Amino acid sequence: MADIAEAERIRLFWQPGCTSCVKIKELLTEAGVEFESVNILTHPTGLDEMQRRGIMTVPVVFKGEEMTFGQSLDDVAAFVGIDRKVSRLSMEELARKWTYFLDKASDLIEQIPDDRLNERAFHGRPRTVRELSYHIFQIPDGFVTSQETGLEDTRSITNVRFDHLKTKDDLLAYAKTSTDRLKKWIAQMPADIGERRVKTYYGEQPLSGIFERGTWHSGQHTRQLDQIIQDATGAATAIDQRVYDGLPMPKGLWD
Structure with missing residues (x-):
């Protein structure tokens, strides 16, 4: 019986501030799935186990010795037996929202107090405000690069430190380049592109899902950067809350 229980034991390896980590914790909890929460930054053996298994990124969900990456909510749901039936926005609507977020993030970067750039964005994770800021734009950078070159593992872009981006001007220049690339790709995307299947490091996925x-x-x-600005300056939120409608946004902000 103990062996059976161990084979079915679900564990989620995660870290604070990670978008998919927060969402998957909520997905499992709301579905009533019992799981062991392994914060790799505080768990005594969590990070060592990931490294031993050759896993480079979180979130990762284990069921016994089987595992799935957490980049696809549909994959995670199927893996743990959740019947997840959701409708996805059109590519056009997603494009409007994505570019809205990027434009808004650029505006927010301009408002970051200079003395906050290299402070932690959140106490529970060693990521600075500067690193959080450029990571927002690594995401479209990785996406467009994958579309242009066939790159399957975009972590070589999205999960690396860009130490050359030191100032707000550096961040804004990268933000503009990355945003402009995505907008150009959107302007040229075929009507049926969302139906295409794309190879990624976490398996073949529909492009619309990516x-x-x-x-x-x-x-x-x-949203996290917006909260940092609110806390630092006392400003109201800069984001129209309606933009979140139709997206599988986490309820939590950091963890």
Whole structure:
């Protein structure tokens, strides 16, 4: 019986501030799925286990010794037995929302107090405000590069440190380049492109699903940056809350 229980034991490896991590915790909890929460930054053996298994990124969901990456909510739901029936926005609507988030994030970067750039964005994770800011734009950078070159593992773009981006001017220049590339790709996308299947490091996926994830991934980090600005300056939110409608946004902000 113990072996059977171990084979069915569900564990979620995650870290604070990670968009998919927050969402999957909520997905499992709301569906009544019992799971062990393994914060790799605080768990005594969590990070070591990931490294031993050759896993480079979170979130990852284990069921016994089987595992699935957490980049696709549909994959996670199927893996743990959740009947997830949701409708996805059109590519055109997703495009409007994604570019809205990117434009808004650029505006927010301009408002970051200079002395906050290299402070932690959130106490529970060693990521600075500067790193959070450019990560918002690494996401479309990775997406467009994958479309242009066939790159399957975009973590070589989205999960690396851009130490050359040191100032707000550096961040804004990268933000503009990345946003302009995405807008150009959107302007040229065929009507049926969302139906195409694309190879990724977490399996073959519908392009519409990858595009949706890029949208709310950038959106969640823009939401985090917006909260940082609110806390630092006392300003009201800069984001029209209606833009979140139709997206699988997490309820939580950081964890």
